[in-house]
Structure formats: structure tokens, C-alpha cells
Amino acid sequence: MATFVDRYPEEAAVVRATFVVAFVSLGIGAFFGLIQALHRTGYVRILDSVDYYTILTGHGVLLALVFTIFFLLGLFTWAVARSLERPLPDIRLTWAWFGLTTTGATLVAVAILAGLIPSLGVSADVLYTFYAPLQAHPLFYAGLTMFIVGTWMAGADWFLAYRAWRADNPDDRIPLQTFMVLTTMLMWYLSTIGVAVSAVFFLLPWSFGIVETVNPLLTRTLFWFFGHPVVYFWLMPAYLLWYTVLPKLAGGRLFSDPLARVVFVLFLLLSTPVGIHHQYLDPGISEGFKFIAMTNTMFLLLPSLLTAFTVVASMEHGARQRGGEGYFKWLGALPWRDPAFTGMALAGLMFAAGGFSGMINAGMNINYLIHNTLWVPGHFHMTVGTAVALTMMAGSYWLVPQLTGKRLYSRPIGLLQVVLWFVGMVFMSNAMHRAGLAGVPRRTAEPQYQSFDFSTALGSVGELQAQIAFGGFLLFVSVVLFLFNILLSSFETPMESPVDDSLPAPLSGAEGSPLVLDDLRLWTGIAIVLVILAYTLPLGSIVTDAGLFGDSPGFPVLIDAVAMLKEVVA
Amino acid sequence: MKLTRAGVLILVAFSVPVAIELRTVFGLFGIDLPLAAVGVFEVILVAAILVAYAITAEPETATGP
Numbered sequence: 001m002a003t004f005v006d007r008y009p010e011e012a013a014v015v016r017a018t019f020v021v022a023f024v025s026l027g028i029g030a031f032f033g034l035i036q037a038l039h040r041t042g043y044v045r046i047l048d049s050v051d052y053y054t055i056l057t058g059h060g061v062l063l064a065l066v067f068t069i070f071f072l073l074g075l076f077t078w079a080v081a082r083s084l085e086r087p088l089p090d091i092r093l094t095w096a097w098f099g100l101t102t103t104g105a106t107l108v109a110v111a112i113l114a115g116l117i118p119s120l121g122v123s124a125d126v127l128y129t130f131y132a133p134l135q136a137h138p139l140f141y142a143g144l145t146m147f148i149v150g151t152w153m154a155g156a157d158w159f160l161a162y163r164a165w166r167a168d169n170p171d172d173r174i175p176l177q178t179f180m181v182l183t184t185m186l187m188w189y190l191s192t193i194g195v196a197v198s199a200v201f202f203l204l205p206w207s208f209g210i211v212e213t214v215n216p217l218l219t220r221t222l223f224w225f226f227g228h229p230v231v232y233f234w235l236m237p238a239y240l241l242w243y244t245v246l247p248k249l250a251g252g253r254l255f256s257d258p259l260a261r262v263v264f265v266l267f268l269l270l271s272t273p274v275g276i277h278h279q280y281l282d283p284g285i286s287e288g289f290k291f292i293a294m295t296n297t298m299f300l301l302l303p304s305l306l307t308a309f310t311v312v313a314s315m316e317h318g319a320r321q322r323g324g325e326g327y328f329k330w331l332g333a334l335p336w337r338d339p340a341f342t343g344m345a346l347a348g349l350m351f352a353a354g355g356f357s358g359m360i361n362a363g364m365n366i367n368y369l370i371h372n373t374l375w376v377p378g379h380f381h382m383t384v385g386t387a388v389a390l391t392m393m394a395g396s397y398w399l400v401p402q403l404t405g406k407r408l409y410s411r412p413i414g415l416l417q418v419v420l421w422f423v424g425m426v427f428m429s430n431a432m433h434r435a436g437l438a439g440v441p442r443r444t445a446e447p448q449y450q451s452f453d454f455s456t457a458l459g460s461v462g463e464l465q466a467q468i469a470f471g472g473f474l475l476f477v478s479v480v481l482f483l484f485n486i487l488l489s490s491f492e493t494p495m496e497s498p499v500d501d502s503l504p505a506p507l508s509g510a511e512g513s514p515l516v517l518d519d520l521r522l523w524t525g526i527a528i529v530l531v532i533l534a535y536t537l538p539l540g541s542i543v544t545d546a547g548l549f550g551d552s553p554g555f556p557v558l559i560d561a562v563a564m565l566k567e568v569v570a
Numbered sequence: 571m572k573l574t575r576a577g578v579l580i581l582v583a584f585s586v587p588v589a590i591e592l593r594t595v596f597g598l599f600g601i602d603l604p605l606a607a608v609g610v611f612e613v614i615l616v617a618a619i620l621v622a623y624a625i626t627a628e629p630e631t632a633t634g635p
Contacts, residue, residue: 426587427590430591458602459593
């Protein structure tokens with residue numbers, strides 16, 4: 001039985017290349033994470049605290065943008081070719097977007113790491129959020145722009161493959177994996193408009209000195225226009241694996257294809273008009289706009305809860321196929337020996353916990369309690385740091401053998417690795433959340449203040465520091481195990497069928513879902529309208545207040561007019 | 571239910587958040603549990619899992635959880 005590399009050797013080569021870039025970034029980013037965990041907690045300090053921000057930026061960019069998105073590029077290429085059962089239309093285009101994204105990511109990484117050598121005069125200590133007033137070297141913005149354009153080209157590649165398939169299959173439903181890829185990319189096209197405008201029209205000219213000032217609130221808002229949907233851009237590859245691969249690994253079938261489609265449509269609609277919930281404490285945006293963003297955000301719970309139901313139902317079905325019985329005893333029948341299954345299941349479990357802490361972030365009033373504290377990194381280490389990253393690592397144990405035609409070097413090491421990640425993240429993120437509740441700030445190498453002691457509800461700050469350092473250490477060991485397992489797998493002897501790569505049909509198939517779900521034009525149109533409704537007035541207000549480049553005085557608004565009128569009347 | 575070594579590993583992993591959050595649960599009732607108590611609780615949990623494994627262990631060649 002031939003596997004993916006035998007059926008689509010050229011596509012497999014591209015996917016392998018994207019995974020190599022992703023895993024190299026993972027290794028460097030994880031090392032930076034260890035340095036931060038030990039530095040912040042005061043256990044080991046190998047760098048000056050000034051350089052902490054260079055390391056922090058490298059950690060955020062290499063893991064949250066490069067590792068996740070390169071894995072996505074490979075996974076989506078695999079998913080499109082596999083589910084459409086045809087190679088991509090022109091492999092030169094595929095290599096072109098790989099080249100552009102890799103060059104862009106390399107330029108970004110060079111700009112960041114050059115900050116460690118002051119004599120070079122190049123630095124980009126702007127954190128992963130990179131909005132003004134922090135300014136990076138032009139190389140950073142140029143690389144970022146190339147990277148984004150490369151992802152657009154990748155999307156075009158997959159849409160062209162879909163168009164060719166549609167010409168041959170005019171009446172068929174879009175295969176589920178391709179549907180997931182296309183809706184995710186539509187969301188990505190819509191949301192990256194914000195970051196593209198910010199980088200090309202404001203940050204790049206500003207870093208070159210072509211314009212002297214920018215409007216910081218405008219660049220922040222444009223970043224978060226993109227900055228929340230990017231969360232779902234990370235998450236959708238994990239969802240693709242949870243919906244289409246995890247049920248098979250559990251021994252069963254996807255519970256419902258239509259529910260999966262509904263979830264991806266909801267993410268297309270709701271991911272973008274919510275970014276202002278990251279700006280609850282920004283003074284230049286009125287409370288009313290923030291309230292609308294909060295309401296939109298709460299609607300996003302719906303697809304997450306649908307996913308929890310569908311994925312758990314699929315796993316239960318698999319367990320019962322394997323002889324599981326009872327209300328809870330079926331859990332014991334799941335294939336816990338399989339690192340791919342166990343890693344994804346643990347990632348999903350951690351995502352549930354991350355969802356709860358995310359609701360605290362999203363609530364406008366309670367957000368004030370934890371805003372800019374260590375709670376926030378605690379939250380996103382559960383979501384992107386585990387739900388996404390652990391799913392990607394676990395998925396690799398099943399995907400990489402298909403791409404190389406070689407078996408995994410060690411399943412026991414893989415199992416230990418995913419469990420170690422889970423335990424490490426429990427230690428680290430739990431302590432981060434609790435430290436955040438005590439008011440310990442994020443994004444600083446020196447979280448302590450003079451003549452002030454943080455007061456924890458339980459235990460001591462010292463215990464929390466120890467927990468963070470220990471958790472960070474376990475996470476780093478986990479990454480080392482993962483990388484060695486994958487590396488050693490490449491030396492295995494090629495074999496005909498290194499892994500069972502077949503995916504069974506869902507219990508409830510696409511034929512049972514309304515045709516309108518596949519109308520991508522309709523959903524894109526509604527998504528655009530929602531973005532216009534959510535952003536037109538806030539952006540208009542921000543530009544009216546201080547101009548496009550932050551260099552004009554505020555314009556009078558209604559309250560000033562009323563005050564002037566009072567004076568005239570008096 | 572028969573336990574395998576993989577099952578033991580997973581159960582030990584699940585016991586960690588349970589032990590850590592034990593302090594939070596006690597804290598809700600106004601009881602400040604010392605760190606040592608959490609350590610002892612985790613040791614008891616791990617010991618219970620190992621005992622369960624010793625009692626129910628199946629041959630590693632068989633399929634199962």
C-alpha cells in the first residue's frame with residue numbers, strides 16, 4: 001500500500017521542507033523560552049536583562065509565527081493533495097511560496113538576533129506584536145511582508161488546486177479537509193489586510209525615515225485586526241487534525257462532517273471582528289466599541305464548544321469500537337500507547353482549560369484584573385503553546401512517516417515526550433495564571449519592584465517562580481526529545497507502508513449537510529460585512545483623533561461642541 | 571480495567587494537575603495547604619497508580635490502553 005510520498009513525491013518534498021523550517025524554529029524558540037523562564041525567575045542568568053527583549057521577541061516570533069505557520073503550510077499542502085486526490089497544479093508555484101516565506105522568515109530572524117550584537121546596528125526588539133511605538137530595523141518589516149505575501153501565494157496555490165478539482169467534479173461536495181483549508185485561508189486573506197496596511201503604509205516608511213511619526217493606536221488596532229484571527233490561523237491546523245485524524249487514531253470515525261463545516265464557517269465569520277478585545281485598556285477607543293468586540297468574542301465560544309462535543313463524541317465512538325464500555329470506562333479503551341493520539345488528546349484537554357482562562361481575558365470588566373499580567377502568557381501557553389504546538393508535534397508522529405516512507409524511530413520516546421510537555425505546561429501555566437492574579441507583570445525581565453512584595457492568594461511567589469522554572473525546563477527537554485526522535489527517524493530504512501494513513505468516512509457525511517455550507521462566496525461576503533461593521537467607526541474615530549500619522553491635533557467631537565454651545569449661551 | 575505502562579504514564583500525568591489544584595480547592599474553603607502536603611498527596615496518588623498497575627497489569631505484548 002503506497003503512502004503519501006509514493007503518490008505525491010513532489011508535494012511530499014515541499015511538505016518536508018516546510019516541516020524542517022518549522023522544527024528548526026521550534027528548537028531555537030524553545031531554547032529562548034528556557035532562557036527566559038530561568039532568567040525571569042532568577043535561577044540562571046546568562047544574558048543581560050536588556051537582551052531579554054531580544055530573546056523574548058525571538059521566542060514569540062519563531063514559535064508563534066514561524067513554527068506554527070510553516071507547519072500549517074506543510075499540513076495544508078498535504079491535506080489539499082490528499083483530499084482532492086491530485087497533485088498541486090504547478091509545483092513551481094509551490095516552491096516559489098516556500099522560497100518567499102522562508103526568505104522572509106530568515107530576514108525577520110536575522111533582524112531580531114542581530115540585536116544581540118550591538119555593533120551591527122540592526123535590532124528588532126519589538127516583540128511578536130511589533131506595533132508602534134516600538135520600532136524595528138526595516139529588514140524586520142520587509143521580511144515580515146515577504147512572509148505574509150508568501151502565505152497568500154500558498155493560499156492561491158490551494159485555491160487553484162481546488163478550481164482544477166471543481167472543473168472535474170462539478171456536483172461533488174468539497175472534500176472536508178480542503179473545505180477546512182479554504183475557509184481558513186479566506187479568513188487569513190481578510191485578516192492580514194490589517195497587518196499588511198500597517199507594515200507597508202506605516203511601519204516600513206517609518207523605519208526607513210520616510211515619515212517621522214505614526215499613529216501608535218492606529219498601528220496597534222491594525223495589528224489586532226490581524227492579531228486575533230492569527231490565533232485561529234494557528235488553531236485551524238490543530239482542528240483539522242482533531243476532526244479528521246484523531247477519530248481515526250482513536251479507532252473510530254468523525255462523528256459529524258456537517259458540524260465540522262459549520263465550525264469552520266463560524267471561524268471565518270467571527271475571527272476578525274473581535275480584535276479590539278485585546279485593547280480593552282487602550283484609552284483611545286470608546287467603551288461602546290469594546291463592548292461590541294466583547295459580544296462578538298463570546299459568540300466565538302460556540303464553535304469551540306461544538307468542537308469539544310464533536311471531537312469527544314468521535315473519540316468515544318472509537319473507544320467503543322475498541323471494546324470500551326460504560327459511562328467513563330471507555331476512556332481506558334483509547335490507544336494511549338500511541339503518541340500521536342495521546343499528544344492530540346492531551347492537547348485538546350489543555351485547550352479546554354485554556355478556553356476557560358480565555359473567557360476571563362475576553363470579559364471586559366474582569367480583563368482589567370489580569371491585563372498585562374503573567375496570566376496572559378499563562379493563557380496562551382495553554383492554547384497556542386499546547387493545543388496547537390502539542391497537536392503539531394503529536395501529528396508529526398503520524399505525518400512524517402507518510403512524507404518520508406520511513407517509520408518513526410521510537411514510539412515510547414514519543415509518548416514520553418508528549419506526556420512531558422503536558423506535565424511541564426501544567427506546572428508552568430498554572431504558576432503563570434496564579435502569578436498574574438497576584439499582579440506580577442508580563443513582558444519584563446525584572447518582575448519585582450522596589451519596596452513592594454506581591455501577595456499571592458496561595459503559597460508564595462518563590463514557589464510560583466520554582467514552578468515556572470521547572471515547567472519551562474520540562475518543556476525544553478520535551479522539545480529536545482521530539483527533535484531527536486524526528487531526526488533519528490530520517491535515518492530509518494525506507495519501507496512500503498510505515499503508517500496506516502487511511503482516513504475513514506465520517507459517521508454523518510457531507511451529504512447530510514445543507515449545500516449552502518459550501519458556498520464560500522456567501523460566507524466571505526458576510527465576513528467582510530461583519531468586519532466593516534466592527535471596524536469602520538473605531539478606525540474612523542482613531543484617525544479623526546490624531547490623524548493617519550499621529551501628527552495632527554484632535555478634532556472637536558460632540559462633547560466639545562456642547563461645551564462651546566454652553567459658553568455661547570452663557 | 572487492565573493497566574499498561576503507557577496507561578500508568580498517562581495517569582501519573584493526570585495526577586499532576588489534580589495535586590497542584592488541590593491547594594486551590596482547599597483555598598476556596600479558607601485552608602492554606604502547605605506545599606509539602608501537595609507533595610505527599612502526589613506521592614500517594616502515584617503509589618496508588620503503581621499498586622493498581624501491579625494488581626491489574628497485563629502482558630505488554632497484548633493490545634490495550
